[in-house]
Structures are given as structure tokens and as C-alpha cells.
Amino acid sequence: MKPQLSDNLCFALYTASNALTRAYRPLLERFDLTYGQYLVMQALWLEDKVSLTELSRQTRLDPGSLTPVVKRLEGKGMLTRTVSSEDERRKVIALTETGQALQQQAAVVKSELEQKTDIDPQVIDTLRRHCLTLADQLAKV
Amino acid sequence: MKPQLSDNLCFALYTASNALTRAYRPLLERFDLTYGQYLVMQALWLEDKVSLTELSRQTRLDPGSLTPVVKRLEGKGMLTRTVSSEDERRKVIALTETGQALQQQAAVVKSELEQKTDIDPQVIDTLRRHCLTLADQLAKV
DNA sequence: GCCAATTAGTTAGCGCGCAAATCAATAGCG
DNA sequence: CGCTATTGATTTGCGCGCTAACTAATTGGC
Numbered sequence: 001m002k003p004q005l006s007d008n009l010c011f012a013l014y015t016a017s018n019a020l021t022r023a024y025r026p027l028l029e030r031f032d033l034t035y036g037q038y039l040v041m042q043a044l045w046l047e048d049k050v051s052l053t054e055l056s057r058q059t060r061l062d063p064g065s066l067t068p069v070v071k072r073l074e075g076k077g078m079l080t081r082t083v084s085s086e087d088e089r090r091k092v093i094a095l096t097e098t099g100q101a102l103q104q105q106a107a108v109v110k111s112e113l114e115q116k117t118d119i120d121p122q123v124i125d126t127l128r129r130h131c132l133t134l135a136d137q138l139a140k141v
Numbered sequence: 142m143k144p145q146l147s148d149n150l151c152f153a154l155y156t157a158s159n160a161l162t163r164a165y166r167p168l169l170e171r172f173d174l175t176y177g178q179y180l181v182m183q184a185l186w187l188e189d190k191v192s193l194t195e196l197s198r199q200t201r202l203d204p205g206s207l208t209p210v211v212k213r214l215e216g217k218g219m220l221t222r223t224v225s226s227e228d229e230r231r232k233v234i235a236l237t238e239t240g241q242a243l244q245q246q247a248a249v250v251k252s253e254l255e256q257k258t259d260i261d262p263q264v265i266d267t268l269r270r271h272c273l274t275l276a277d278q279l280a281k282v
Numbered sequence: 283g284c285c286a287a288t289t290a291g292t293t294a295g296c297g298c299g300c301a302a303a304t305c306a307a308t309a310g311c312g
Numbered sequence: 313c314g315c316t317a318t319t320g321a322t323t324t325g326c327g328c329g330c331t332a333a334c335t336a337a338t339t340g341g342c
Contacts, residue, residue, distance in 0.1 A: 155298080159300090162299085162300090163299085163300075166300080166301090192290075192291090193290070193291060193292095194289085200298070204290080204291065204292085205291090205292080205293080207291095208291070208292060208293085209292095209293095228289095228290080229290095230290040230291070231289095231290060231291085232288065232290080233290070274305060
């Protein structure tokens with residue numbers, strides 16, 4: 001067996017991540033969401049009325065990436081961005097009723113995708129945890 | 142423990158992949174390469190003089206994504222793109238001497254990154270293989 | 283041999299993810 | 313108090329990754 005791209009973890013990870021967002025695309029289309037937007041919505045479903053910096057910490061995404069995503073979600077009526085009264089530098093990002101209601105509707109998406117990949121749940125869990133520790137270690141550099 | 146974004150495999154994978162390209166950036170900077178360009182170079186180091194379609198198969202990247210990347214690498218003098226004589230639709234992508242020579246110089250990059258993450262090699266290998274099977278399963282949909 | 287179908291590659295448009303530069307508001311220190 | 317340093321958020325510029333639409337070359341069926 002001669003050496004292959006798939007021998008490298010970085011390739012495997014990159015490929016899996018691309019495959020994931022590709023697989024999510026058709027499922028999220030009916031909600032008019034991209035994967036990045038869906039990620040932000042998930043964060044807000046877990047904790048509403050947060051600042052952009054807090055959202056950045058939770059999603060592990062750059063504020064510069066987040067601003068346009070949040071603006072687009074605002075444009076779709078999913079959330080509001082209001083200047084904080086305590087600290088006028090901050091913007092409080094809060095779900096609208098539409099944004100809250102979407103949580104129930106979008107709940108099927110995850111299970112739809114899981115159905116299409118029949119991987120042992122325990123494998124999924126170790127994969128998940130190993131990805132997180134890797135991400136942490138890479139971030140520490 | 143209340144539910145978190147990191148409970149989801151998709152989040153873990155997405156985060157790890159972003160962290161990876163972020164970690165590669167400073168290491169590849171001195172070669173004037175992005176991670177995507179480095180990936181294409183790796184593919185060519187393994188098999189030179191291939192068509193764009195073949196490169197697309199090996200890198201698991203869309204031809205539409207690949208064309209501009211390959212053009213940029215051509216602009217940097219790393220490779221040439223010549224129309225195939227047998228089939229004039231095809232373009233043969235071939236490394237230049239500069240492109241070939243880069244392989245030795247860039248060999249350090251991988252080990253540099255490995256040093257910064259002290260994860261059990263066996264864990265890396267299972268992580269790698271699980272990512273590949275996940276990617277395959279997601280692609281089959 | 284001809285014409286429709288397929289295949290190879292490109293282009294345009296969109297939405298990222300990030301770094302760097304910028305601006306406004308607040309904190310902190312003398 | 314006043315001035316600097318820090319913090320929160322935005323903007324700009326770049327390079328992706330993908331879809332869809334397109335062009336050009338080749339294949340295949342009749």
C-alpha cells in the first residue's frame with residue numbers, strides 16, 4: 001500500500017468537516033439556514049441574550065466571522081441586536097419568537113443526519129471527545 | 142451539567158477542523174502556502190501529472206474549488222497546467238522543480254505540529270480512521 | 283457521419299473563517 | 313479628574329468550498 005493523503009489526520013479531519021457541512025446543507029435549506037447560521041442558533045437556544053464576545057467564546061468562532069452571520073440572522077427575523085444599556089460597547093443578541101420557535105422545527109435535523117450515518121454511538125462519543133481535546137491543544141499554541 | 146454545544150459531534154468536528162487550519166497557518170506562512178494549497182501540493186507529491194478531476198477525487202474537493210487554488214499555485218511557480226494532447230478537455234497538472242523541491246523543506250511542518258499536540262499516536266490513528274468512515278458515510282447520502 | 287448526451291474544466295455568486303486595522307466606550311491608574 | 317490602556321464590535325481584504333450555469337471537447341447511438 002503506497003502512502004496516501006488519508007494517512008494524515010489533518011486530511012481526514014478536513015475531509016470529514018467538509019463532508020459534514022455538505023451533508024447539512026440540504027437538510028437546513030428548508031429553514032433557510034447555512035451550517036454556520038445553524039451553529040449560532042444552537043448556541044442561542046442554549047443561552048439567549050448574550051453579547052457577541054460571549055457568542056464568540058461559545059462557538060469558538062472569530063468575532064469578525066460572527067458579525068456578518070448574526071446580521072444575516074437578524075435580517076431573517078431570527079434575532080435582534082440591541083445595544084446594552086450597562087455597557088454601550090456591547091450588543092445583546094436575543095432570539096425573536098420566530099427564532100425560538102425554530103428550535104422545535106429544527107430538532108428533526110440532527111436525527112435525520114444520524115439516520116443516514118449508522119455509526120456506533122460509542123464511537124461517535126469518543127470521536128467527539130477526541131476532536132475536542134485536539135481542538136483545545138491546537139488552540140493553546 | 143447543562144447541555145452544551147460541545148455535546149454535538151458536528152460542533153466538535155467543525156471546531157477541530159477550524160483549529161487545525163488555524164494552527165497550520167503560521168507554519169505554512171514561510172512557504173507562502175495556505176492549508177488548501179498545501180493539501181493540493183501533498184496530493185501532487187504523492188502523484189504528479191494528474192488531471193483536475195483526478196485531483197478532485199483525491200482531495201475530495203470540488204473542481205470549482207480546485208481551479209482557483211491550482212491557478213494560484215501556478216502563479217507561484219509551483220506547478221504547470223498544460224492541455225492534454227490525448228484529450229484536449231483535460232489539463233495535466235505537473236509540479237515544477239520548485240514545487241518538487243518544496244516537499245523536503247515542508248517535511249518539517251507535520252512534525253512541528255505534532256510536537257505541539259501531545260496525543261497518543263494510537264488515539265490519532267483511531268481518530269483518523271473514524272473521520273474517514275464518517276466522511277464516507279456522509280458522502281453516500 | 284451526425285447529433286444528442288456526457289465529460290472536463292471554468293466562472294460567478296454566496297457565505298463563510300481569519301487576520302489586521304479601525305472606532306467607540308469603558309476601566310484603570312496616577 | 314484626566315489620560316492611557318483595554319475591551320467590544322465592525323470593516324476590509326483574502327482565500328477558501330460549494331452550487332449552478334456555462335463552454336468546449338469527446339463519446340455513443342442511430
